[in-house]
Amino acid sequence: MIVALAGGVGGSKLVLGFSRVLPPDQLSIIGNTGDDIEVLGLRICPDLDTLTYTLSGRVNPQTGWGIGEDSFACLEALARLGAPSWFQLGDQDLATHLWRTLQLKQGESLTRVTANLCQSLGVEQNLLPMTDSYVPTHVLTDQGELHLQEYLVREACCPTVQAFKHTNIEKAHPAPGVAESIMAAQAVFLCPSNPFISMNPILAVPGLRKLLIATQAPVIAVTPIVEGRALKGPAAKMLQELGYPVNPTSIARFYQDFLDGFVLDARDIQLREEIEALNITVITANTLMESVEDKIKLANRLLETL
Amino acid sequence: MIVALAGGVGGSKLVLGFSRVLPPDQLSIIGNTGDDIEVLGLRICPDLDTLTYTLSGRVNPQTGWGIGEDSFACLEALARLGAPSWFQLGDQDLATHLWRTLQLKQGESLTRVTANLCQSLGVEQNLLPMTDSYVPTHVLTDQGELHLQEYLVREACCPTVQAFKHTNIEKAHPAPGVAESIMAAQAVFLCPSNPFISMNPILAVPGLRKLLIATQAPVIAVTPIVEGRALKGPAAKMLQELGYPVNPTSIARFYQDFLDGFVLDARDIQLREEIEALNITVITANTLMESVEDKIKLANRLLETL
Numbered sequence: 001m002i003v004a005l006a007g008g009v010g011g012s013k014l015v016l017g018f019s020r021v022l023p024p025d026q027l028s029i030i031g032n033t034g035d036d037i038e039v040l041g042l043r044i045c046p047d048l049d050t051l052t053y054t055l056s057g058r059v060n061p062q063t064g065w066g067i068g069e070d071s072f073a074c075l076e077a078l079a080r081l082g083a084p085s086w087f088q089l090g091d092q093d094l095a096t097h098l099w100r101t102l103q104l105k106q107g108e109s110l111t112r113v114t115a116n117l118c119q120s121l122g123v124e125q126n127l128l129p130m131t132d133s134y135v136p137t138h139v140l141t142d143q144g145e146l147h148l149q150e151y152l153v154r155e156a157c158c159p160t161v162q163a164f165k166h167t168n169i170e171k172a173h174p175a176p177g178v179a180e181s182i183m184a185a186q187a188v189f190l191c192p193s194n195p196f197i198s199m200n201p202i203l204a205v206p207g208l209r210k211l212l213i214a215t216q217a218p219v220i221a222v223t224p225i226v227e228g229r230a231l232k233g234p235a236a237k238m239l240q241e242l243g244y245p246v247n248p249t250s251i252a253r254f255y256q257d258f259l260d261g262f263v264l265d266a267r268d269i270q271l272r273e274e275i276e277a278l279n280i281t282v283i284t285a286n287t288l289m290e291s292v293e294d295k296i297k298l299a300n301r302l303l304e305t306l
Numbered sequence: 307m308i309v310a311l312a313g314g315v316g317g318s319k320l321v322l323g324f325s326r327v328l329p330p331d332q333l334s335i336i337g338n339t340g341d342d343i344e345v346l347g348l349r350i351c352p353d354l355d356t357l358t359y360t361l362s363g364r365v366n367p368q369t370g371w372g373i374g375e376d377s378f379a380c381l382e383a384l385a386r387l388g389a390p391s392w393f394q395l396g397d398q399d400l401a402t403h404l405w406r407t408l409q410l411k412q413g414e415s416l417t418r419v420t421a422n423l424c425q426s427l428g429v430e431q432n433l434l435p436m437t438d439s440y441v442p443t444h445v446l447t448d449q450g451e452l453h454l455q456e457y458l459v460r461e462a463c464c465p466t467v468q469a470f471k472h473t474n475i476e477k478a479h480p481a482p483g484v485a486e487s488i489m490a491a492q493a494v495f496l497c498p499s500n501p502f503i504s505m506n507p508i509l510a511v512p513g514l515r516k517l518l519i520a521t522q523a524p525v526i527a528v529t530p531i532v533e534g535r536a537l538k539g540p541a542a543k544m545l546q547e548l549g550y551p552v553n554p555t556s557i558a559r560f561y562q563d564f565l566d567g568f569v570l571d572a573r574d575i576q577l578r579e580e581i582e583a584l585n586i587t588v589i590t591a592n593t594l595m596e597s598v599e600d601k602i603k604l605a606n607r608l609l610e611t612l
Contacts, residue, residue, distance in 0.1 A: 040404045040405070040408050041347070041404070041407055041408045041411055042404075070379070071377060071379050071397065073376070073377050073379070073396075073398050074380060074397045074398065074400045074401045074404070075401075076398075077397070077398040077399075077400075077402070078401040078404065078405060080401075080426065081401055081402065081405050081423065081426045081427075082422075082426050083404070083405040083408070090379075091377065091379035091380045091383070091397045092379050092380065092382075092383040093383075094380045094383075094400070095380045095381075095383030095384040095386075095387055095389065096387065098346045098347070098348075098389070099346070099384060099387050099389040101347055102346050102347045102389070105347055116388075117387065120386065120387045120388050121387075
């Protein structure tokens with residue numbers, strides 16, 4: 001079984017690739033929930049939703065998140081009422097949040113709710129939230145402390161980042177199935193997701209990093225940085241503002257304590273020795289996934305190395 | 307100032323009439339909240355919404371409730387997810403319920419939330435919920451006890467009615483402004499709304515019936531029954547199943563203890579003496595309000611009698 005640790009848009013690209021080349025019961029995905037937010041009384045799990053919408057073929061191909069051809073009648077009406085409307089909520093997407101929130105209120109765990117949603121949407125892979133606890137990531141910036149989504153969406157990533165806070169994380173546990181999946185895996189892949197806001201929240205769940213050290217399976221990270229730029233989102237901006245070189249080596253260093261392999265883009269081949277010096281095996285590949293074929297190709301390339 | 311006690315679709319017809327002939331600050335409406343329901347974790351106030359949508363010109367003219375040309379993308383998505391979807395929720399309508407629910411959760415009273423919604427929608431009349439408490443009407447039927455909306459919508463009024471229960475009503479109080487409005491009114495009108503599920507919940511709020519007895523203003527009911535049929539909804543079916551004659555006299559008797567005047571449809575003129583025998587002044591009028599002109603005409607006719 002292959003385990004993929006994934007954030008949202010970037011991570012779901014590789015997850016889609018894996019899903020096309022592995023039988024569904026051979027793929028477990030541990031999704032980031034650090035970007036979860038409560039908006040309008042609804043519990044929203046953007047990364048989990050991006051993963052389920054992607055795996056069920058419903059995702060908006062233009063944005064990589066949300067539902068394709070969704071309408072925004074409710075959001076527009078909320079704006080007219082003077083209600084908070086900065087968070088993009090499509091009408092169909094809203095159904096997911098309403099149903100999740102109701103089930104959570106009725107005492108179901110996020111793991112169970114996620115499984116229910118997967119089943120309704122026809123997603124057969126094993127999608128697990130990293131934890132059942134609500135542990136929203138906050139961003140400390142030059143404009144104060146913001147919820148991650150306020151930083152990403154409302155402030156369009158403009159404030160300068162100083163640090164990240166994974167709230168309530170100290171009391172969280174890995175969700176049921178997470179430890180079992182990692183320990184039983186043939187390989188664990190860290191998808192090309194933002195290290196600060198997608199991977200670190202997963203790694204910050206108490207016990208999770210130790211599982212990655214303890215598992216017999218190789219743990220392999222796919223670079224989210226190619227030629228000094230992020231595949232998607234503000235990873236490069238964050239690296240820079242926090243004083244790290246904007247390159248794959250910085251990423252490899254973050255995971256050095258548990259990493260066996262690092263997938264470097266062929267365009268960055270000159271960094272191979274620098275990363276190998278960290279005692280990490282380097283695999284080169286074309287990591288830019290624009291088409292579905294690219295995603296399948298990368299997934300196949302990664303599986304070949306095992 | 308004129309005070310109108312109103313349910314939903316039937317009541318809002320006369321309320322619209324009044325709103326076209328009175329300055330906004332001369333009309334207070336006390337709306338039924340006995341048909342309120344919590345669906346999908348949202349607090350829905352169908353009668354209050356019908357009144358605000360009607361007064362703001364947004365109401366669906368085909369149904370008399372909901373928002374005109376609303377879409378149902380969220381409801382259809384909920385159905386696909388296997389979530390409860392029997393209660394009709396348009397996408398724009400949903401914004402009202404989300405915003406109301408959030409404000410209530412933040413500690414605002416229903417009175418305050420209703421005022422906020424009126425302001426956002428440009429409704430200048432004084433719309434008050436009958437109470438700030440949640441007092442849902444339950445219907446005891448041959449198929450068991452149902453929430454009123456389950457009876458009306460999910461079961462399409464099919465079960466035979468045995469009795470009504472106004473849950474939690476004993477602890478409720480009239481909402482702020484209700485007593486003041488009734489005591490200061492020039493006249494209080496009971497709109498042509500269903501006696502069991504629109505008027506009785508209002509009258510069941512402790513203290514409210516006494517206010518109608520105590521006020522100096524004439525209290526005048528407009529018949530919801532014309533020629534043995536209900537203007538709208540299941541009033542005739544309910545009268546019959548509960549063993550009352552299906553005629554305006556039954557309605558007048560319900561309100562006999564506080565009623566000064568009764569507006570009888572001209573088509574039922576033969577019942578005039580029967581109702582006058584209850585010591586109630588009878589006013590005749592055309593009470594069928596199909597066009598806006600009909601509504602204005604009836605409103606003017608009622609105001610002339612004062």
